[in-house]
Amino acid sequence: QLSETFYSTSCPKVESIVRQVVAQKIAQTFVTIPATLRLFFHDCFVEGCDASVIIASPNGNAEKDAPDNLSLAGDGFDTVIKAKAAVEQSCPRVVSCADILTIAARDVVALAGGPSFKVELGRRDGLISMASRVAGNLPEPNFNLAQLNAIFAKNNLNQTDMIALSGAHTLGFAHCTRFANRLYSFSASSPVDPNLNSTYAQQLMQACPQNVDPQIAINMDPVTPRTFDNSYFKNLVNKMGLFTSDEVLFTDKASQATVVDFANNPGNFNGAFIAAMRKLGRVGVKTGTAGEIRVDCTAFNS
Numbered sequence: 001q002l003s004e005t006f007y008s009t010s011c012p013k014v015e016s017i018v019r020q021v022v023a024q025k026i027a028q029t030f031v032t033i034p035a036t037l038r039l040f041f042h043d044c045f046v047e048g049c050d051a052s053v054i055i056a057s058p059n060g061n062a063e064k065d066a067p068d069n070l071s072l073a074g075d076g077f078d079t080v081i082k083a084k085a086a087v088e089q090s091c092p093r094v095v096s097c098a099d100i101l102t103i104a105a106r107d108v109v110a111l112a113g114g115p116s117f118k119v120e121l122g123r124r125d126g127l128i129s130m131a132s133r134v135a136g137n138l139p140e141p142n143f144n145l146a147q148l149n150a151i152f153a154k155n156n157l158n159q160t161d162m163i164a165l166s167g168a169h170t171l172g173f174a175h176c177t178r179f180a181n182r183l184y185s186f187s188a189s190s191p192v193d194p195n196l197n198s199t200y201a202q203q204l205m206q207a208c209p210q211n212v213d214p215q216i217a218i219n220m221d222p223v224t225p226r227t228f229d230n231s232y233f234k235n236l237v238n239k240m241g242l243f244t245s246d247e248v249l250f251t252d253k254a255s256q257a258t259v260v261d262f263a264n265n266p267g268n269f270n271g272a273f274i275a276a277m278r279k280l281g282r283v284g285v286k287t288g289t290a291g292e293i294r295v296d297c298t299a300f301n302s
């Protein structure tokens with residue numbers, strides 16, 4: 001069973017140790033912030049929040065090698081690996097990699113200007129990490145509202161949670177390939193998605209010309225790309241949602257009111273985001289004697 005005080009006697013400094021490593025890593029590179037937050041999400045949606053995504057395989061068939069995970073930025077993995085190494089100095093073999101990722105994901109939000117909140121701890125690290133188990137478990141950027149709701153519902157997250165968590169797209173980068181269809185090949189009658197603000201569409205076409213280098217990435221929040229705020233929802237109202245999966249949250253009447261509420265009331269967004277992050281952190285967790293406490297986050301204990 002998870003608890004906010006899980007390590008209060010076994011490793012009382014764990015949260016301050018992780019926070020220090022995360023802050024240091026952010027000082028080196030901003031990408032740490034979005035990379036760590038997204039890593040937490042992708043971990044929890046496949047096998048539960050158990051650090052399965054961090055396992056490295058020499059055969060290229062671990063979870064991180066699945067196509068949906070290839071765009072996870074290395075700085076997220078590096079943050080967890082570095083924080084784990086620091087925690088092992090004080091409390092060897094006590095704190096799971098899954099909990100370190102949970103703490104780090106919480107910390108990057110606060111360090112990007114977002115809300116601070118408590119996290120539940122006591123997760124154990126999983127014993128399965130397979131590329132073949134990823135497909136179908138992560139949302140795709142062309143999903144509609146029903147598809148988004150379905151995949152989040154499988155993880156005990158409701159529509160409000162899904163919308164709040166999508167607010168993570170207030171930070172970070174996306175590769176042109178993930179939304180180029182909305183600029184160049186939307187439909188026979190309209191190559192540009194009519195739900196895209198035309199000025200924004202033009203900016204996107206400049207940043208992402210047709211057949212651009214697939215390595216090129218742009219800010220997902222063009223207004224405050226480095227701040228965790230509710231600007232994502234204001235963008236949606238202004239028809240500046242980057243992916244179809246962002247845009248539908250506003251264009252579908254079933255979710256529009258929540259988007260408008262989050263755009264107008266940052267406190268409501270923060271509250272819903274915190275609640276949803278805590279729920280996300282409970283997905284498929286292993287506790288008690290299940291799984292293990294990994295020594296090296298990138299490898300199962302042998």
Ligand code: HEM
Nearest residue numbers: 034035038041071073139140141165168172173174175245
């Ligand atoms: C609702 C369904 C979601 C879809 C379809 C989706 C899809 C994507 C895609 C396609 C990218 C761009 C990847 C790239 O091109 O490199 C991305 C980036 C990102 N996503 Fe999501 N995502 C969703 C929900 C979430 C959630 C729930 C979180 C976290 C709570 C999250 C956090 C992020 C972050 C922080 C980035 C930027 C990563 C970076 O800069 O390295 N996303 N997402």
Ligand SMILES: [Ca+2]
Nearest residue numbers: 043046048052
């Ligand atoms: Ca996992």
Ligand SMILES: [Ca+2]
Nearest residue numbers: 170221224227
């Ligand atoms: Ca922002």
